[in-house]
Amino acid sequence: xxxxxxxxxxxxxxxxxxxxxxxxxxxxxxxxxxxxxxxxxxxxxxxxxxxxxxxxxxxxxxxxxxxxxxxxxxxxxxxxxxxxxxxxxxxxxxxxxxxxxxxxxxxxxxxxxxxxxxxxxxxxxxxxxxxxxxxxxxxxxxxxxxxxxxxxxxxxxxxxxxxxxxxxxxxxxxxxxxxxxxxxxxxxxxxxxxxxxxxxxxxxxxxxxxxxxxxxxxxxxxxxxxxxxxxxxxxxxxxxxxxxxxxxxxxxxxxxxxxxxxxxxxxxxxxxxxxxxxxxxxxxxxxxxxxxxxxxxxxxxxxxxxxxxxxxxxxxxxxxxxxxxxxxxxxxxxxxxxxxxxxxxxxxxxxxxxxxxxxxxxxxxxxxxxxxxxxxxxxxxxxxxxxxxxxxxxxxxxxxxxxxxxxxxxxxxxxxxxxxxxxxxxxxxxxxxxxxxxxxxxxxxxxxxxx
Amino acid sequence: xxxxxxxxxxxxxxxxxxxxxxxxxxxxxxxxxxxxxxxxxxxxxxxxxxxxxxxxxxxxxxxxxxxxxxxxxx
Numbered sequence: 001x002x003x004x005x006x007x008x009x010x011x012x013x014x015x016x017x018x019x020x021x022x023x024x025x026x027x028x029x030x031x032x033x034x035x036x037x038x039x040x041x042x043x044x045x046x047x048x049x050x051x052x053x054x055x056x057x058x059x060x061x062x063x064x065x066x067x068x069x070x071x072x073x074x075x076x077x078x079x080x081x082x083x084x085x086x087x088x089x090x091x092x093x094x095x096x097x098x099x100x101x102x103x104x105x106x107x108x109x110x111x112x113x114x115x116x117x118x119x120x121x122x123x124x125x126x127x128x129x130x131x132x133x134x135x136x137x138x139x140x141x142x143x144x145x146x147x148x149x150x151x152x153x154x155x156x157x158x159x160x161x162x163x164x165x166x167x168x169x170x171x172x173x174x175x176x177x178x179x180x181x182x183x184x185x186x187x188x189x190x191x192x193x194x195x196x197x198x199x200x201x202x203x204x205x206x207x208x209x210x211x212x213x214x215x216x217x218x219x220x221x222x223x224x225x226x227x228x229x230x231x232x233x234x235x236x237x238x239x240x241x242x243x244x245x246x247x248x249x250x251x252x253x254x255x256x257x258x259x260x261x262x263x264x265x266x267x268x269x270x271x272x273x274x275x276x277x278x279x280x281x282x283x284x285x286x287x288x289x290x291x292x293x294x295x296x297x298x299x300x301x302x303x304x305x306x307x308x309x310x311x312x313x314x315x316x317x318x319x320x321x322x323x324x325x326x327x328x329x330x331x332x333x334x335x336x337x338x339x340x341x342x343x344x345x346x347x348x349x350x351x352x353x354x355x356x357x358x359x360x361x362x363x364x365x366x367x368x369x370x371x372x373x374x375x376x377x378x379x380x381x382x383x384x385x386x387x388x389x390x391x392x393x394x395x396x397x398x399x400x401x402x403x404x405x406x407x408x409x410x411x412x413x414x415x416x417x418x419x420x421x422x423x424x425x426x427x428x429x430x431x432x433x434x435x436x437x438x439x440x441x442x443x444x445x446x447x448x449x450x451x
Numbered sequence: 452x453x454x455x456x457x458x459x460x461x462x463x464x465x466x467x468x469x470x471x472x473x474x475x476x477x478x479x480x481x482x483x484x485x486x487x488x489x490x491x492x493x494x495x496x497x498x499x500x501x502x503x504x505x506x507x508x509x510x511x512x513x514x515x516x517x518x519x520x521x522x523x524x525x
Contacts, residue, residue: 166498173490173491173494178483179479180476181472181476196473196475199479200475210497211493214497267505269512269513
């Protein structure tokens with residue numbers, strides 16, 4: 001056996017690739033995982049979130065634990081050169097190589113290519129972009145990590161999928177879901193559900209995620225199938241509100257792992273199963289991190305990006321920024337663009353520039369684009385910090401008003417100079433106020449799920 | 452909303468009252484603390500039950516494997 005074959009053989013053993021080779025379910029899921037990777041990169045190639053220029057444009061937001069992440073960005077905006085296109089063309093080539101590996105039953109090739117794709121997705125989501133990080137990427141990364149790296153893949157894929165339902169329901173133990181105000185504060189309510197029935201529907205969802213989801217793992221075929229079709233129906237229904245992205249992450253694994261091909265899988269009795277259980281424990285820890293910071297995370301968004309945070313609250317917010325710079329600009333009167341077309345997550349609805357003496361004051365007002373815009377003060381803090389570093393900027397003020405689930409707008413940030421403030425993880429940042437210190441400044445009108 | 456579709460208008464500083472709750476929501480709102488505790492307690496009970504079930508499945512699977520190994524040995 002030559003050295004290449006020996007390395008390939010060791011690689012196969014190390015990553016338990018025989019499991020994939022021998023299981024039609026895992027082979028199908030491998031393809032489904034690539035499908036979502038394609039959707040992910042299809043979205044990312046269109047936006048310059050992690051391009052070098054994204055720091056100045058305000059598109060880049062690093063995680064609080066890696067606030068200098070933009071120093072590692074390496075491709076440019078398309079206005080500068082073709083590096084972004086070239087990079088994603090390479091990733092597309094790798095993706096096609098993985099698909100060819102699947103079709104030719106060459107799992108070392110398919111796996112190695114999938115690891116490259118996984119590495120980029122994980123890097124962007126957990127290191128390069130706080131704003132990109134969304135639960136559908138968490139879902140995909142967690143399940144793909146099990147497929148690629150964990151032994152006893154089939155058992156732990158099934159268990160982790162159900163466990164994600166169970167852990168993510170913890171964000172629903174609040175009035176937004178128990179009273180159903182998340183949905184009753186929407187202009188159109190909950191689609192196809194009478195308004196009076198909203199709390200019943202939302203509590204049924206909680207019940208399904210606390211208790212019902214575990215029957216996806218049942219031995220009894222009818223019970224298991226009934227649970228599968230219930231969850232499938234739920235995800236298909238949810239696409240009315242959230243369209244295709246989250247269903248694309250969840251429905252393929254649901255159908256492949258728990259659909260017509262489902263067979264009960266007993267827990268693996270082996271020391272190698274310890275890797276799988278350790279990974280499950282990490283999922284639990286990831287969810288718990290979201291609750292570490294004291295205070296109402298739905299209002300302050302502190303720690304909210306940790307764990308699954310789907311539908312944690314119906315958010316509406318207004319950010320008003322005043323930037324003070326040395327030097328004079330062109331004086332403009334306040335230009336109100338109320339009703340301006342807006343792309344989620346935010347739109348600029350008004351801006352103006354005025355000159356006083358030798359300094360220029362730029363005012364801008366942004367409003368959130370829909371309930372799923374997380375209205376995170378950290379994102380505004382980060383973006384403005386990048387502007388604070390410019391020599392001409394003397395100070396930047398930020399007012400940030402936030403309403404959840406149709407409740408009052410609270411002025412949770414009223415900082416005369418955001419440049420002098422810091423942001424810490426896992427503890428409350430005093431400049432983000434909570435009631436009663438944060439005052440009510442008005443009430444929102446009902447909003448719509450997507451704009 | 453004042454404007455439909457892709458338009459955002461927030462009714463700020465106009466002193467509108469909060470959206471009215473339905474009778475069922477008002478009833479639930481009076482017991483919200485108990486309801487939150489109920490769901491949290493149920494979640495904890497299910498977590499313990501799942502943990503116990505997995506341990507039991509392990510013991511059963513392990514015993515079956517030992518029995519098979521002993522049979523093969525004979």
